[in-house]
Amino acid sequence: xxxLKIFVPATxxxxxxxxxxxxxxxxxxxxxxxxxxxxxxxxxxxxxTGQKLPLEIHKNVAGVAALALLAEIDTEFGFxxxxxxxxxxxxxxxxxxxxxxxxxxxINELLGKPFNTTDLIxxxxxxxxxxxxxxxxxxxxxxxxxxxxxxxxxxxxDVVSIPTPKELYATIIHPQIEVKTxxxxxxxxxxxxxxxxxxQWGNVGGLISGxxxxxxxxxxxxxxxxxxxxxxxxxxxxxxxxxxxxxxxGALGCGISGSGPSIFAxxxxxxxxxxxxxxxxxxxxxxxxxxxxxxxxxNKQGIKII
Amino acid sequence: xxxLKIFVPATxxxxxxxxxxxxxxxxxxxxxxxxxxxxxxxxxxxxxTGQKLPLEIHKNVAGVAALALLAEIDTEFGFxxxxxxxxxxxxxxxxxxxxxxxxxxxINELLGKPFNTTDLIxxxxxxxxxxxxxxxxxxxxxxxxxxxxxxxxxxxxDVVSIPTPKELYATIIHPQIEVKTxxxxxxxxxxxxxxxxxxQWGNVGGLISGxxxxxxxxxxxxxxxxxxxxxxxxxxxxxxxxxxxxxxxGALGCGISGSGPSIFAxxxxxxxxxxxxxxxxxxxxxxxxxxxxxxxxxNKQGIKII
Numbered sequence: 001x002x003x004l005k006i007f008v009p010a011t012x013x014x015x016x017x018x019x020x021x022x023x024x025x026x027x028x029x030x031x032x033x034x035x036x037x038x039x040x041x042x043x044x045x046x047x048x049t050g051q052k053l054p055l056e057i058h059k060n061v062a063g064v065a066a067l068a069l070l071a072e073i074d075t076e077f078g079f080x081x082x083x084x085x086x087x088x089x090x091x092x093x094x095x096x097x098x099x100x101x102x103x104x105x106x107i108n109e110l111l112g113k114p115f116n117t118t119d120l121i122x123x124x125x126x127x128x129x130x131x132x133x134x135x136x137x138x139x140x141x142x143x144x145x146x147x148x149x150x151x152x153x154x155x156x157x158d159v160v161s162i163p164t165p166k167e168l169y170a171t172i173i174h175p176q177i178e179v180k181t182x183x184x185x186x187x188x189x190x191x192x193x194x195x196x197x198x199x200q201w202g203n204v205g206g207l208i209s210g211x212x213x214x215x216x217x218x219x220x221x222x223x224x225x226x227x228x229x230x231x232x233x234x235x236x237x238x239x240x241x242x243x244x245x246x247x248x249x250g251a252l253g254c255g256i257s258g259s260g261p262s263i264f265a266x267x268x269x270x271x272x273x274x275x276x277x278x279x280x281x282x283x284x285x286x287x288x289x290x291x292x293x294x295x296x297x298x299n300k301q302g303i304k305i306i
Numbered sequence: 307x308x309x310l311k312i313f314v315p316a317t318x319x320x321x322x323x324x325x326x327x328x329x330x331x332x333x334x335x336x337x338x339x340x341x342x343x344x345x346x347x348x349x350x351x352x353x354x355t356g357q358k359l360p361l362e363i364h365k366n367v368a369g370v371a372a373l374a375l376l377a378e379i380d381t382e383f384g385f386x387x388x389x390x391x392x393x394x395x396x397x398x399x400x401x402x403x404x405x406x407x408x409x410x411x412x413i414n415e416l417l418g419k420p421f422n423t424t425d426l427i428x429x430x431x432x433x434x435x436x437x438x439x440x441x442x443x444x445x446x447x448x449x450x451x452x453x454x455x456x457x458x459x460x461x462x463x464d465v466v467s468i469p470t471p472k473e474l475y476a477t478i479i480h481p482q483i484e485v486k487t488x489x490x491x492x493x494x495x496x497x498x499x500x501x502x503x504x505x506q507w508g509n510v511g512g513l514i515s516g517x518x519x520x521x522x523x524x525x526x527x528x529x530x531x532x533x534x535x536x537x538x539x540x541x542x543x544x545x546x547x548x549x550x551x552x553x554x555x556g557a558l559g560c561g562i563s564g565s566g567p568s569i570f571a572x573x574x575x576x577x578x579x580x581x582x583x584x585x586x587x588x589x590x591x592x593x594x595x596x597x598x599x600x601x602x603x604x605n606k607q608g609i610k611i612i
Contacts, residue, residue, distance in 0.1 A: 021508040152512035153505065158527060160515050191497040194533070199459065201507035202327040206458035208511045209466050212518040221464060227500070 008102035011094035013138035016255035017203035027299035035106035050085035061127030065100035092262035097139030100127025132181035146302030169273035184259035223253020249279035314408035317400035319444035322561035323509035329448040333605035341412035356391035367433030371406035398568035403445030406433025438487035452608030475579035490565035529559020555585035
């Protein structure tokens with residue numbers, strides 16, 4: 001095996017109450033990547049289609065993540081990376097995470113799996129550090145593991161896979177505006193009211209419980225964010241209207257995907273997720289904002305060989 | 307049926323990361339209560355043994371909780387309450403909660419169960435309001451439901467039962483000093499660093515996940531409190547030494563029970579829980595502090611007829 005063609009899923013981080021700790025992987029949206037093991041040592045990004053992104057390895061998250069991996073192993077080989085970038089950078093559904101996670105996952109496969117998933121998350125986080133200034137794991141973990149993931153702790157890194165209820169679907173609408181992750185982080189307050197924090201961790205507990213017990217109503221009641229959404233939603237056009245429409249169309253919950261501007265909703269069943277998509281689209285069409293929209297089952301597998 | 311004799315469990319609220327939202331019920335420590343349905347309307351507390359507590363119904367949490375229940379139903383009967391108070395008030399293991407929860411549970415049984423558990427929690431919370439000034443539910447919920455409970459939300463009240471791993475045991479040491487719940491609440495800061503709050507809800511997620519998956523190591527890693535314990539532990543003599551001894555004797559985790567002064571530890575297996583008890587005792591014996599100590603399986607049933 002010297003070449004791998006893979007699908008790397010887009011991901012939703014935060015998931016309302018789970019700011020900085022929860023993420024999930026999508027099934028129908030993702031990048032395609034081709035990674036070749038070659039005789040010439042080192043990392044080369046040979047081709048990027050779909051988006052304009054730098055080929056220089058120190059400027060591209062895929063290159064940075066690959067270098068983090070190669071720094072921990074002696075190998076006689078090098079690797080060439082081709083990226084068909086289908087997840088728009090800055091969309092809030094883990095574009096940089098997909099490039100990082102896909103690269104290190106494929107290189108690890110081509111080397112005979114010397115590293116475990118926690119290692120791969122760690123390497124991918126170096127790509128995230130380049131992209132946003134913060135080495136967060138809440139997109140790369142679900143991209144690598146599939147399903148829902150919990151980053152229980154960063155020091156030490158402790159990632160927990162959470163079960164995915166069978167009928168859970170995501171709807172994601174991406175208004176065509178830019179929100180920089182670094183800006184979205186800067187507007188957050190460094191201190192939060194204890195009362196609100198308690199509500200938030202009550203909801204995290206409820207959401208995890210709902211995912212284990214496949215209690216869709218509990219999942220819905222728990223999808224509330226008292227800390228971050230009230231602040232960040234200001235950066236997203238017509239957020240309140242989109243959310244209200246999604247909920248009144250049957251979504252279990254609705255919130256900001258990652259640091260935005262994409263808005264996600266979770267629904268029980270594909271029919272509801274499609275209705276929610278129509279309702280979300282309707283808002284942006286009315287106010288004249290361009291958008292992309294996706295409906296996807298939750299991806300339980302993570303990265304797939306295609 | 308016109309008389310019920312019941313066992314009402316002591317409870318541990320907060321459980322490290324789960325401040326104000328998590329609680330669990332104990333099996334070997336609790337009050338015994340006798341509730342009689344009588345012809346004379348109203349509530350009378352006829353006898354209290356074990357502790358000096360007021361018989362006046364407006365001054366006793368059992369009376370207040372019973373009145374909250376009777377305010378929502380027309381009945382031709384009255385009720386007499388006898389309490390054999392084995393849980394010391396002010397110990398931090400749900401003494402007031404047991405009196406409230408036991409009373410309303412028994413009255414509901416004697417009336418043919420007109421109310422559901424959420425109602426009973428609501429009535430019991432009125433007792434808690436009398437005891438501490440705050441109508442908290444994190445002791446009364448596990449007393450009524452057994453096992454681990456999550457208060458996802460207070461408005462509206464949303465209580466979730468969480469599975470209890472089979473081999474989980476609690477060790478509780480009660481140093482014979484008084485910490486008032488109201489004082490323990492007043493010293494808390496009203497704002498907390500977002501960074502610490504994120505760690506806390508990561509741990510709540512981890513703990514709930516560990517309880518569902520019976521992953522004792524994950525339960526142990528998640529039993530950390532970055533927000534409340536660093537402040538409240540100052541009120542408890544030799545807290546750090548007791549905790550360190552418990553952990554080095556094999557406890558999964560150790561923290562403040564409720565608002566203290568009791569300290570709890572959770573362990574896998576009774577043998578370890580007993581070793582942890584010895585280690586905790588050793589600290590208080592060395593510094594000359596009187597204590598009571600208990601080792602208990604987690605009580606999955608809640609209140610029991612005896």
